[in-house]
Amino acid sequence: MAIFLTKESRVLVQGMTGGEGMKHTRRMLAAGTHVVGGVNPRKAGQSVDFDDRVVPVFGSVADGMRATGADVTVVFVPPAFAKAAVVEAADAGIGLAVVITEGIPVHDCVAFTSYAKKKGTRIVGPNCPGLITPGQSNAGIIPADITRSGRVGLVSKSGTLTYQLMYELRDIGFSTCVGIGGDPVVGTTHIDCLAAFQDDPDTELIVLIGEIGGDAEERAAAYIREHVTKPVVGYIAGFTAPEGRTMGHAGAIVSGSAGTAQAKKAALEAVGVKVGNTPTETARLVLALLDTVREAPQA
């Protein structure tokens, strides 16, 4: 079943005719995604030829949805225009907007995440690699060919650590992998994904990847204690990060005693989550836990 994205998902790409949009639309199509249209107000009525597939360009998200029944949009537009693009998608009533764009001002993120919530649109991102349900659909920039379909659900603040874990566990495979992004304000949180994976019959075990900054992992730990019965394996990046320095992601910063990797790891371990010290060790913990889950007698 997977979460948020399935083989039935019909995907629009805002910014499809730009350089990044073209490159990744091609990759999404190759991964089996139903990309049903691009959006560009200046190129409405045109179409783009991707190898043997012709994808029409619409003047607005609303037009694209009317013509194709699209329910997902992937946003590749530059930072200065991203807020307007997301607001347009929310106004059109789309169910899911995946915002890949990096470097969006935080005031814009606050505005569009709050607006989308009122309109009932789920935002994944911004500054994220998107999400993939292997073998079914890929909305974003996650490489589709490094893993396969399976029973592990993955939620991560980091794109490359998502890829690393997907690759290490390629023989096991994944239900859905969601990159939620490393900005201070994101639309979909660890908790949203934990809740969805808990309810997803295709997910047997959950991997949660966090990093320094904020307290999202601590809140996820509290949520796990109350609501998650499936095994969770964690990994946190940034133990060696010095205080007060932004480590690549806009949200990855240790402020005083807040936001440390140590505190996040401790919070997860306190609720029974096994936390790896390296990505490889994390993958090993997943394998060991899957064995015990599978050996346990079925009720």
Add this chain to the structure above:
Amino acid sequence: MDLYEHQARALFEEHGIPVPRAEVTDSPQEARAIARRLGGSVVVKAQVKTGGRGKAGGVRLAADPAGAERAARLILGRDIKGHRVGKVMLAQPVDIETEFYVAYVLDRAAGRFLAIASAEGGMEIEEVAAARPEAVARTPIDPAEGVTSAKAGEIAEAAGLAPQTVDVLVRLWEVLVRQDAVLVEVNPLVRTRQGHILALDGKVTLDDNARFRQARWSTDSVAYDDPLEAVAAAKGLNYVKLDGEVGVIGNGAGLVMSTLDVVAGCGARPANFLDIGGGASAQVMADGLGVILSDPAVKSVFVNVFGGITACDAVADGIVRALDEVRLTKPLVVRLDGNNAARGRAVLDARAHPLVQQATTMDGAARRAAELADASRRSGTWPSS
């Protein structure tokens, strides 16, 4: 980007928030002249981007212009928590009756801004919040509405601030929104014995992502603690100098942070964080390696790339280009996985540089880089072949 106090003060003044008269200088003689202009008696304050200046001797009261010059001489050049004082601000002293605390901060969990206000200003708000949480009022701000006079009245009332602070609260919100700030703080906001409201000290943190529409804050407002950080920033590289001996380059902030941790787990200390980003070209890789190799503290380098969008063969080409441009004197351990990894490994194999070795796993590569740094430190210099 954090602003200096004098820059924050200038912004407050621009937005109509009352501040004491003040001027900035880097010269003790000029400090004397400024004190004369401001009426003789002044407060002399170190301009550094760190808290706790007072305790570190960075804030002094001077009774007259000669005293201001002496105070400036004592403060300028001083080291405060690793920050060298390049400038001092001289301000008119204020006859304080009451001190308040007000700030707008980003509430990451709620995805919106929050007003934090207290009638107990002048000290560390964290200490007040820990000792007496009820003395600190936290009011969420709806992003669609912002801070109107009515909202400001609500904030002031919740915290027990003087009614005259309402106007300051509205204007401070304008500073936050118009300047694309992620934090604005006034501590203390004071009422003088004459009944005036004044922002005595302030902190403003701007959003680096908003620089494209906030052109006035050029890169010269950024203070780099390290010359290599300035070089890296000019090349558009995401680089943070650390105090260890293993140079680390990777793609993606999460993977690079993780690489630092894995290196530290092998008993070595990372010398830096350098993220070449997604889809990096050979030139970006070559530039990154150039920056790291010019750091004398670096004893070995670990290049850790998981090619998602980034192609490993482009990374390998960049390494080879760097080898042609700079004479490599430090060992390099490279781990390539993902997109075009086999082609990338073949490129490095073909170049066959004696100081470059490849590893197949991240953990193994980190271990090797740590061993090489250790060996290099013991022998003083790495034998070049």
